Amino acid sequence: MEEETWELRLYVAGQTTKSVTAxxxxxxxxxxxxxxxxxLEVVDLLQHPQLAEGDQILAIPTLVRKVPEPIRKIIGDLSNQERVLVGLDIRPLEGKGPR
Incomplete structure (x- = not known):
């Protein structure tokens, strides 16, 4: 079975520390x-504020997983790897992550 291509969109507001970190x-x-x-598509809402409405973006930065469905959102700088992987439903390919 061919793996589908994940479509991710990260909404940011300029080059803030949180946006760059995310x-x-x-x-x-x-x-x-x-x-x-x-x-991966990065949308800067300072340049394209109208795009926030389509994905109902209420906070920045927000990551939206468009594909595979269902759509999922994660808000914040994405520094907690486990929370991001669980939130996006990504299963590590080999064993567990570092620790």
């Missing part, structure tokens, strides 16, 4: 757990 954390998780099978 993007760095997200890229790290994607490369670690979804390598080669994800698409």
């Amino acid at each position: 993007l760095a954390n997200l890229r790290k998780y994607c490369e670690q757990f979804l390598k080669g099978r994800y698409q």
